[in-house]
Amino acid sequence: MAEITLYMTERDEIQFVRFALEQGCWLIPDLYYPSSRYECISSERQFKEFRQRTRLFFIARDDFFKFPFVMRRIRKNGAEVYFIMQRSRGPCIDFLGGGAFLKNGGKFIRPGMIGYYPTYWDIPEPGRDMKAPAELVSLYKKFMKFIKANAIHGKLGKTSFWLMRDAQEEVKNGAKPVGLEEWPTEEILASKTHVRSL
Numbered sequence: 001m002a003e004i005t006l007y008m009t010e011r012d013e014i015q016f017v018r019f020a021l022e023q024g025c026w027l028i029p030d031l032y033y034p035s036s037r038y039e040c041i042s043s044e045r046q047f048k049e050f051r052q053r054t055r056l057f058f059i060a061r062d063d064f065f066k067f068p069f070v071m072r073r074i075r076k077n078g079a080e081v082y083f084i085m086q087r088s089r090g091p092c093i094d095f096l097g098g099g100a101f102l103k104n105g106g107k108f109i110r111p112g113m114i115g116y117y118p119t120y121w122d123i124p125e126p127g128r129d130m131k132a133p134a135e136l137v138s139l140y141k142k143f144m145k146f147i148k149a150n151a152i153h154g155k156l157g158k159t160s161f162w163l164m165r166d167a168q169e170e171v172k173n174g175a176k177p178v179g180l181e182e183w184p185t186e187e188i189l190a191s192k193t194h195v196r197s198l
Contacts, residue, residue, distance in 0.1 A: 001118070002115050002118065007111055009098070012098075012165065014044060015166075027041040029053065030084060032081040034082075038071065055096050058092040058095070059094075064135040065092065068089060069090055087119075090120055091120040092116070093116045093140055098167070099112075109177045116137075120132065161177070163177070163189075
C-alpha cells in the first residue's frame with residue numbers, strides 16, 4: 001500500500017478535507033451501518049459530524065470510483081449491522097484522521113495516514129485483482145503536493161512522518177506526537193524537508 005504517516009490537528013484535517021472537496025471528491029465514513037447503504041459526505045459540515053464517530057474515511061471521485069463498495073453483514077451487540085469491505089470495489093483513497101487529545105495532564109497528537117492500495121477487487125467473490133486507475137493515482141499525487149506545501153517532513157529512527165502546519169504549532173507549545181514521545185521537540189521540528197507555504 002502506498003501511504004504516509006500524517007500528524008494532524010482537527011484544523012489540519014478540515015484544511016485537507018476542504019482541499020479534497022475542491023477537487024470534486026466525496027468521502028465515505030467507515031462505520032457500522034444499519035443497512036447496506038453507506039453515507040456519502042460532500043461538505044465540511046457533514047465531515048465534522050461524522051468525524052465525531054470515526055477517524056477513517058474513504059475518498060472517492062466520479063472519474064475513478066467505478067463500483068459500489070461491498071458491504072458485509074455481521075451481528076454486533078445483538079443487532080445486524082453492515083460494514084465496508086476494504087479493497088472490494090470502489091476503488092478509493094484511504095484517509096485516517098489524527099487529532100489532539102489530553103491524557104495525564106499532557107497533550108498528544110495521534111498519527112493519521114493517507115494512502116491507497118495499488119490493486120483492488122472489482123467484484124465481491126472471488127473477485128479480480130484490478131490495478132488502481134490512473135485518475136486515482138493522479139489525485140493521490142495532488143494530495144501529496146498539497147501536504148508538501150503545508151507540512152514538514154521528518155524521519156526519527158525508523159519513523160518517517162509529515163507534521164502538518166497546525167500540528168507544528170501544537171508541538172511547539174508542548175504537544176507530543178504519539179510514537180515520537182521520546183524525541184526532543186527540537187528534533188521533531190528539525191525537518192529533513194523544508195517546504196513552502198501555499
